[in-house]
Amino acid sequence: MEYNKNFYQIRSNDNIFKRIKDERATVGxxxxxxxxxxxxKAYVETVTQQHIVVLGIGGSSLGAKAIYEFLLPANHYQKDLVFLETVDPLKINHCLAKLDIKNAHFVVISKSGDTIETISLFKYLRALIEINSDNCTIISEAKTGLSKFAQDNHITTFELSANIGGRFSVFSVVGLVPLAMVGVDIDNLLNGARRVSDSFFIQQDYYQPIISKARFLVENKGRFNINAIFSYSSALEGFNKWYVQLWAESLGKLNINKTRQALTPIALIGPIDQHSFLQLIIDGVRDKTVTFIKIADLKDDTIIPKSSENLGLEYAEGLSFNDLLNKQADATIQSVKDQEDIPCDVITVSTVDEYNIAKLMFSYQLLVSTIGQFLQINTYNQPGVEKGKIILKESLKETFT
Incomplete structure (x- = not known):
């Protein structure tokens, strides 16, 4: 009988922590x-256009979009940030119809310099309007075709380091440049990320929750292989999409023994999805963990007014919508806890600002890196995605010839 090893030893927390610290030498x-x-900050002061248009897909757009959409409802930016991240012509032209492209600055982001969606969009825009050093910024690795184009046309370029993967690039120039252009406080963003990083690496308050959660998910992945986040604010919809990419593309891998690993992400918005997916969580198969994310202060004091009409629900009158949202979250959390066999935890974001969204996002990046070390996988590659790109390129070349 031939015996194939299909398991691995789950290493100690100390061993995993050492490996994470060692990663800092190579993972940017x-x-x-x-x-x-x-x-x-000096460069964005020279950008005068009203519309900042990001051409990018996946890790080149999701992080900045998550931060912008989180901050936007509570802030009044003088400029607007638009993301072109699809080759769906209906979506492209719908987005362009809503802005004055003559008053737009285009931020073209492609780590490799040859992302087909991004370069195709760039070519389309160049057919509509002259793009030059006055209305364009390039973000790419050094020596890519896109960087060479920028150099030849005297377009300002920000270099993305080769050791920073797209889904981990939100706090690099990929996220900071377009966000700074519309007025986001990028220093406060980095303050939030630094707060989490410092705490984790000197093993203070962020260390134990991250490494304990990572260990629990890996030790129980055979039973609880679906990981849902339940975000109680529409301001977190962009974060949810960013989380799905970060989680799925990082953790769906073959480990060192060629055993397939999978922790499947699901992203939900409360209270909308408590009227649908919550039923599956409560009465369905026990294969899911749930993380609830609340925002304590949405910076909005809109209340439910009193009514002279006989509409009922008088007990909710005078309550702020912020409080109602969090009370709905608390009720849902309690209903899940009452089951006593659904692993769940709660993250409370203090308020809507750069510092707090950065803390949330950087803690998730550290969590994913820690899980990857426990699983003994390469957290930072994406061979499954690359195969599809290769097939597409070969197909297009055949059509072209």
Missing amino acids: YYDLPYQDTSKI
């Missing part, structure tokens, strides 16, 4: 909270 995102932003 760990250093991002400590960078100097003076060059970025």
Whole structure:
């Protein structure tokens, strides 16, 4: 009988922590909270256009979009940030119809310099309007075709380091440049990320929750292999999409023994999804963990007014919608806890600002890196995604010839 080893030893927390610390020598995102932003801030002061249009897909757009959509309802930016991240022509032209492209600045982001969606969009825009050093910024690795184009046309370029993967790039120039252009406080963003990083690496308050959660998910992945986040604010919809990419593309891998690993992400918005998916969580198969995310202060005091009409629910009158939202979250959390066999935890974001969204996002990056070390996988590659890109390129080349 041939015996194939299909298991691995789950290493100690101390061993995993050492491995994470060692990763800092080669994985670039760990250093991002400590960078100097003076060059970025000086440059964005020269950008005068009203519309900042990001051409990018996946890790080149999801992080910045998550932060912008989180901050937007509570802030009044003088400029608007638009994301072109699809080759669906209906979506492209719908987005372009809503802005004055003559008053737009285009931020073209492609780590490899040859992302087909991004370059195709760029070519389309160049057919509509002259793009030059006055209305364009390029973000790419050094020596890519896109960087060479920028150099040839005297377009300002921000280099993305080769050791920073797209889904871990939100606190690099990929996220900071377009966000700074519309007025987001990028230094406060980095302050939040640095707060989490410092705490984790000197094993203070962020260390234990992250490493304990990572260990629990890995030790129980055979039973609880679906990981749902239940975000109680529409301001977190962008974060939810960013989380799905970060989680799925990082953790769906073959480990060192060629055993398939999978912790499947699901992203929900409360209270909308408590009227649908919650039923599956409560009465369905016990294969899910749930993380609830609340925002304590949405910076909005709109209340439910009193009514002279006989509409009922008088007990909710005078309550702020912020309080109602959090009370709905608390009720849902309690209903899940009452089951006593659904693993769940709660994250409370203090308020809507750069500091707090950065703390949330950087803690999730650290959590994913820690899980990857426990699983003994390469957290930072994406061979499954690359195969599809290769097939597409070969197909297009055949059609072209």
